[in-house]
Amino acid sequence: MAKQVSKVVQSEVAPQAITEETTIGDVVKNYPEVVDTLLSFGVHCVGCHVSEWEALGDGLRGHGMEEEEVQEAIATLNKVVEEHKSESKQGNNFTFTGLALQKIKEVLQKEQKAGLRIKVEHGGCAGFSYGFSLTSTPKDDEQVVEEAGVKVFVSPFSLEKMKGSTIDYVDGLQGAGFKVSNPNAKKSCGCGSSFG
Numbered sequence: 577m578a579k580q581v582s583k584v585v586q587s588e589v590a591p592q593a594i595t596e597e598t599t600i601g602d603v604v605k606n607y608p609e610v611v612d613t614l615l616s617f618g619v620h621c622v623g624c625h626v627s628e629w630e631a632l633g634d635g636l637r638g639h640g641m642e643e644e645e646v647q648e649a650i651a652t653l654n655k656v657v658e659e660h661k662s663e664s665k666q667g668n669n670f671t672f673t674g675l676a677l678q679k680i681k682e683v684l685q686k687e688q689k690a691g692l693r694i695k696v697e698h699g700g701c702a703g704f705s706y707g708f709s710l711t712s713t714p715k716d717d718e719q720v721v722e723e724a725g726v727k728v729f730v731s732p733f734s735l736e737k738m739k740g741s742t743i744d745y746v747d748g749l750q751g752a753g754f755k756v757s758n759p760n761a762k763k764s765c766g767c768g769s770s771f772g
Contacts, residue, residue, distance in 0.1 A: 596633025611674030669739040691727030696734040
């Protein structure tokens with residue numbers, strides 16, 4: 577009888593997005609909104625090649641957490657994920673990777689600007705192109721979207737075109753900059769800044 581009760585209780589509990597078996601690499605890749613929270617727990621190796629394959633529970637324990645603290649940390653991370661989903665439903669139609677957020681914060685601080693303007697315009701070799709610039713104030717038609725302390729100014733048109741996108745920062749052979757992974761793009765160009 578006790579087993580049946582326990583099964584009923586388990587089926588009523590919503591599954592967690594992040595568990596202690598989730599690798600740190602998957603946490604950072606799939607839930608970039610929790611990177612700042614991980615850093616606040618003392619897990620500063622989120623970008624380390626070793627941590628990518630390490631289970632989150634092992635990583636937290638490796639940073640000196642006791643079992644109860646590990647469970648509290650995982651609960652906190654899941655709360656951040658749920659809050660982020662809720663905010664996304666309210667209008668933030670795109671997300672940033674942890675590295676992109678870090679780079680934006682660095683540049684905003686260095687240039688003493690308030691936010692990043694993202695603009696989707698007609699043009700480019702595939703039909704539309706992305707534009708990124710630093711600014712201190714939004715334009716009248718722009719919405720202010722905030723993620724992990726970073727303000728982004730974006731027009732309703734651009735927001736609609738970027739629905740579901742992830743913005744990353746890449747440093748490769750063709751130079752460094754932001755890369756947008758846009759699920760709405762039916763075609764894209766090799767330059768990485770144009771889509772259709």
